[in-house]
Amino acid sequence: MASADLVGSPGEEERKHTVVRTSELTKRYGSETVVDRLGVTVRRGEIYGFLGLNGAGKSTTMKMLLDLARPTAGGVTVFGLGLAANRARILPRIGSLIESPSYYGHLTGEENLEIVRILKKLPQAEIDRVLGVVRLTENRRKPVRNYSLGMKQRLGLAMALMGSPELLILDEPTNGLDPSGIQEIRDLIVRLPSRFGMTVLVSSHLLSEVEQMADTVGIIDQGRLLYEGALRDFRDRGWLRIAVADSASAASVLRRAGWRVTTASEGELALPLHPDEQIARVVRILVGAGTQLYRVEVRRRTLEEVFLQITGEASDEKPVPA
Numbered sequence: 146m147a148s149a150d151l152v153g154s155p156g157e158e159e160r161k162h163t164v165v166r167t168s169e170l171t172k173r174y175g176s177e178t179v180v181d182r183l184g185v186t187v188r189r190g191e192i193y194g195f196l197g198l199n200g201a202g203k204s205t206t207m208k209m210l211l212d213l214a215r216p217t218a219g220g221v222t223v224f225g226l227g228l229a230a231n232r233a234r235i236l237p238r239i240g241s242l243i244e245s246p247s248y249y250g251h252l253t254g255e256e257n258l259e260i261v262r263i264l265k266k267l268p269q270a271e272i273d274r275v276l277g278v279v280r281l282t283e284n285r286r287k288p289v290r291n292y293s294l295g296m297k298q299r300l301g302l303a304m305a306l307m308g309s310p311e312l313l314i315l316d317e318p319t320n321g322l323d324p325s326g327i328q329e330i331r332d333l334i335v336r337l338p339s340r341f342g343m344t345v346l347v348s349s350h351l352l353s354e355v356e357q358m359a360d361t362v363g364i365i366d367q368g369r370l371l372y373e374g375a376l377r378d379f380r381d382r383g384w385l386r387i388a389v390a391d392s393a394s395a396a397s398v399l400r401r402a403g404w405r406v407t408t409a410s411e412g413e414l415a416l417p418l419h420p421d422e423q424i425a426r427v428v429r430i431l432v433g434a435g436t437q438l439y440r441v442e443v444r445r446r447t448l449e450e451v452f453l454q455i456t457g458e459a460s461d462e463k464p465v466p467a
């Protein structure tokens with residue numbers, strides 16, 4: 146049975162809203178499982194941040210989405226079509242930048258794009274368009290070997306944008322760039338859905354980066370999907386930090402009253418975030434028990450804290466109540 150057959154038959158809704166869906170997607174190299182029954186869903190018009198430490202399986206997954214690696218098991222649906230049986234219909238609608246861009250250093254940016262243009266049978270004007278999008282118009286006649294790393298990466302992005310693909314798959318596009326290069330690439334990516342109606346799947350091992358670009362995040366570790374959801378949901382979750390003179394006795398006062406409390410550090414309590422009325426109750430209980438209360442603050446979780454918690458590396462100094 147072809148692996149695509151494992152993917153459920155896509156309905157009209159699926160076609161409309163879902164651009165990529167993987168089902169039980171698995172890749173093994175020898176005895177090593179590098180992608181493990183992965184089920185991700187990328188929706189139309191969103192920027193999906195694929196986040197994981199180095200070696201988590203991001204590149205391998207992206208290669209399977211582009212038919213550059215064959216799944217050991219499971220399937221991939223793109224634009225509502227099973228990839229295994231519909232490569233010729235799907236792949237021309239995807240642009241990609243996997244690892245570092247391939248270009249000829251002795252040719253100019255324009256000449257490199259000309260090669261892609263001929264391969265994809267696109268009109269001449271497409272070169273001008275993508276050069277404009279990535280802001281390389283002024284440097285179009287320079288040999289690429291004289292480009293900065295950031296310019297080379299923008300050229301790679303321009304190549305991926307040739308022909309206005311509906312889906313763009315970018316593997317660590319800011320890797321190795323300096324802060325201004327990172328900013329440039331990030332700004333370009335963020336605007337793609339609204340400017341061109343594109344859907345973007347972008348991987349990163351940098352939490353701060355995903356946080357600044359993505360609508361949805363998928364966290365992968367050792368080939369497994371640990372979390373998939375709106376980035377907003379992470380930010381909205383948080384906890385209360387209460388600074389008191391004696392945290393041990395204040396914690397036992399609250400626990401006796403039925404509250405879930407952890408001692409964040411000497412002199413500090415941490416509670417899950419509650420609505421304001423409940424915070425007022427907590428304060429009343431503490432003050433009523435004679436606690437010296439110095440400060441009550443709401444702390445939002447950073448993506449990094451969420452990530453550390455999910456990957457089981459959270460330290461005890463950073464309690465993250467559910």
Ligand SMILES: Nc1ncnc2c1ncn2[C@@H]1O[C@H](COP(=O)(O)OP(=O)(O)OP(=O)(O)O)[C@@H](O)[C@H]1O
Binds near residue numbers: 199200202203
């Ligand atoms: N062709 C291959 N043969 C054998 N093992 C491979 C192959 N490609 C990748 N791997 C292994 O699969 C695992 C996942 O690699 P992958 O490149 O997908 O991770 P990643 O999350 O993209 O990380 P990175 O950002 O470091 O590329 C790694 O342990 C890697 O060594």
